[in-house]
Every structure is written in C-alpha cells, then in structure tokens.
Amino acid sequence: MPISPEQAQEIAEARSQTHTTMRATVPGMEAHLYTAHEVLxxxxxxxxxxxxxxxxxxxxxxxxxxxxxxxxxxxxxxxxYLMRHWHSTPFEMCEIKLHVKLPVFVARQWIRHRTANVNEYSARYSILDREFYIPAPEHINAQSVVNNQGRGKILEGEEAARVLEILKADSTRAYDNYEAMISDDGQDGLARELARMNLPANIYTQWYWKVDLHNLFHFLRLRADSHAQYEIRVYADAICKVVADWVPAAYSAFEDYRLGGAQLSGKAVDCVRRMLKGEEVTQETSGMSKGEWREFMGVIG
Structure with a gap:
C-alpha cells in the first residue's frame, strides 16, 4: 500500500486547511493539493x-x-506560438513542487534531469521501509533484440516465475541483513550510512522535487514517451494528468507539439518533399542510416 493510515490522516488534515491569498490559484490544482496519486x-x-x-x-x-x-x-x-517556436522563459514563470515516492533505480534515471531542486529521504539519518518494487507478471520482459536499452517479448511460464521469485527472495534477504546489521540488540550495530549500501536498487525512496514548467515539459517529453522505461513512464503519465489540470492551454500545446509531434532532420524533410513529388525513396537513396530510416518510417507510417 503506497500510504499508511497515519499518512492518509495527515493528508486529510492538510487538505482540511484553507488559506486566503491574493495570488492566482487554479481550481484543478487545488483539488490535487496533497492528494497521493498511486504509482506502481x-x-x-x-x-x-x-x-x-x-x-x-x-x-x-x-x-x-x-x-x-x-x-x-x-x-x-x-x-x-511560444511552444511551437521553442520559447522557454515564459514557461519558467510557473513552478510545481512534488512529493514523490519511487524505487531507487527510477530515482537514478530521474535525477539525470539536473534542472530541479531536490531533497531526498536520508538513509544516513532514518531507516528505510521494507518496501520494494516487484514488477507485475506482464512487465517481466526479455531483452529487446533491436534496442540495447529496451525490453522485448514478455517472459512466460517457469522462466517468469523463477525471475519473480529471485527478485522477491533477494529483496527480502537484503533487508533482513540490513536490519541485522543496524540492530543494537546485543551489539553496537553498523552505522546506517554504511548498512544502506547492501540494499537493492528496487527499494523505495522519497523526495521533494521542485521544477519550473519549461524543464518539467522537457522531463515529460522524454519520460512520457512510449520508448521510455515503463517504471519511470508511469510516473510521467501521472504527472501529465496533474499538469493538464494546472495549465490546460500550455499542456494542450505541449501535447500537440511535443508528445504528439515529431522532429524531422534535414534529410528527412528532403525525403518527404521527394515523396510528395511522387519519387520512390528507399533507405539506400535517403542518405540515412538504417536506424534513422526505421525511425523516419515510424513517423510517416
């Protein structure tokens, strides 16, 4: 369960408080404030x-x-117009602060977007909870044969069961050893900052993440894309729903020009023009590599 009964009570209390302000507010975002939207x-x-x-x-x-x-x-x-012509500064005038609970390996991908203010839960000071991300069976995949950083077909049968059992067993064993090392029952107990090194990358962490809208759109353009890893894409999808309620006009433009649009190279534009003139264009005559051609054909169908 993503939040405990105590956390649910804290959220309810926070949402019960109102404050008078002269600044602009958005009804859609007021409805989202403090509410936990479950992911994974x-x-x-x-x-x-x-x-x-x-x-x-x-x-x-x-x-x-x-x-x-x-x-x-x-x-x-x-x-x-601003979105179409890649203006950035006006979108930087809007900011959002999120509380995110996510697996460590997702956080390591997320933190590569170095355009936000981040404060993460400290495993030097506090003890991490016994919570691990275990993929659902439909998200246990083999390595892709065409994309070195992607997934292929879904694993099935005994192989899928074996993989899930390994993930669960390794997570449990690592946390058992973590608890044993930091325990001060009959021993001094290892420092938390050292004991945490034994925990797996699927354990959950939390952070506060504050970012302006321009850089948030950049994050979403990459992470809400169908090629992004599933485990970070579902977080991006959840954020997209929030942003659509916050800045509906800006999100509509973003969805049209970035998520639903495509950027073509000079060679690709030349190929489109040649095709429109009735010329038969192939990968060999396009001037593109096989990978570029495959992506180009994916765009134009």
Whole structure:
C-alpha cells in the first residue's frame, strides 16, 4: 500500500486547511493539493505547492512586447506560438513542487534531469521501509533484440516465475541483513550510512522535487514517451494528468507539439518533399542510416 493510515490522516488534515491569498490559484490544482496519486506497487506523486497558471505564461511573454499589445492574439494562441517556436522563459514563470515516492533505480534515471531542486529521504539519518518494487507478471520482459536499452517479448511460464521469485527472495534477504546489521540488540550495530549500501536498487525512496514548467515539459517529453522505461513512464503519465489540470492551454500545446509531434532532420524533410513529388525513396537513396530510416518510417507510417 503506497500510504499508511497515519499518512492518509495527515493528508486529510492538510487538505482540511484553507488559506486566503491574493495570488492566482487554479481550481484543478487545488483539488490535487496533497492528494497521493498511486504509482506502481508502493509509489505515489503528491502536489505540495505550485505557482502560476496559463495567464502567468502570457503575462511574462507580453512583457517583452511592450504596453498595449495584449490584443495581438489570445492567450491560447500565444501559448501555442511560444511552444511551437521553442520559447522557454515564459514557461519558467510557473513552478510545481512534488512529493514523490519511487524505487531507487527510477530515482537514478530521474535525477539525470539536473534542472530541479531536490531533497531526498536520508538513509544516513532514518531507516528505510521494507518496501520494494516487484514488477507485475506482464512487465517481466526479455531483452529487446533491436534496442540495447529496451525490453522485448514478455517472459512466460517457469522462466517468469523463477525471475519473480529471485527478485522477491533477494529483496527480502537484503533487508533482513540490513536490519541485522543496524540492530543494537546485543551489539553496537553498523552505522546506517554504511548498512544502506547492501540494499537493492528496487527499494523505495522519497523526495521533494521542485521544477519550473519549461524543464518539467522537457522531463515529460522524454519520460512520457512510449520508448521510455515503463517504471519511470508511469510516473510521467501521472504527472501529465496533474499538469493538464494546472495549465490546460500550455499542456494542450505541449501535447500537440511535443508528445504528439515529431522532429524531422534535414534529410528527412528532403525525403518527404521527394515523396510528395511522387519519387520512390528507399533507405539506400535517403542518405540515412538504417536506424534513422526505421525511425523516419515510424513517423510517416
């Protein structure tokens, strides 16, 4: 279970408090505040705080246009223009702070996005909970034969059962040894900062993660993509739902131009033009490598 009864009570108490403010608020985000949205078997995301809305993006963008230019285009049109032309600063005016509970190996991927403020649960100071990510059977896959960093077909039968048993047994044994090492019952007990090194990468950690909307969109563009690893993609998908309620116009533009769009190289654009003229273009005549051609064909169908 992602949250304990005590944590659920704390969330309920936090949500019962209201504060008077003159700053912009978003009803959709107010509904999300503090609520734990479950992810994987023990994980969650929670909105702790946020700043700005769609109008804040437009307000920042129009500063550089000068006084009296608000009628140039409506807010949604302006936001789509900014997204279409890869403007960044106006989107940086919005920020969000999330509380995330996630497996350590997912956190190691996540932290590669070095554009946020992060404070992680300290295993030097506190004892980690006995909670591990164990994949569901439908997410136990073989190595992909075409992508060195991806999954292939689903493992089945005895092999899948054996893998799951190994994951469960190794996690349990590692945590048993962790508890035995830090115990001060009849011994001094190993320092927590040393004992944690024996824990597996599927144990859960937690952090507060604060990021501006521009960099959040970059994170989501990579991690909500179908090629991203499943275990981080489900977190990105959960965040997408929150962002859609926070800045609906900006998220709609992001979904259209980034998640649903495609970026073509100069060679790819040339191939499209040749195809439109009726020319038969092949990988050999495209000037692309086999990998580039495969991806290009995936885009144009």
């Amino acid at each position: 078997d023990h994980g969650f995301i929670r909105v702790i705080d946020y700043m700005g809305d769609d109008s804040a993006i437009c307000q920042a963008a129009r500063v550089s246009y000068g006084k009296g230019t608000k009628s140039v285009q409506n807010d949604e049109g302006l936001i789509r």
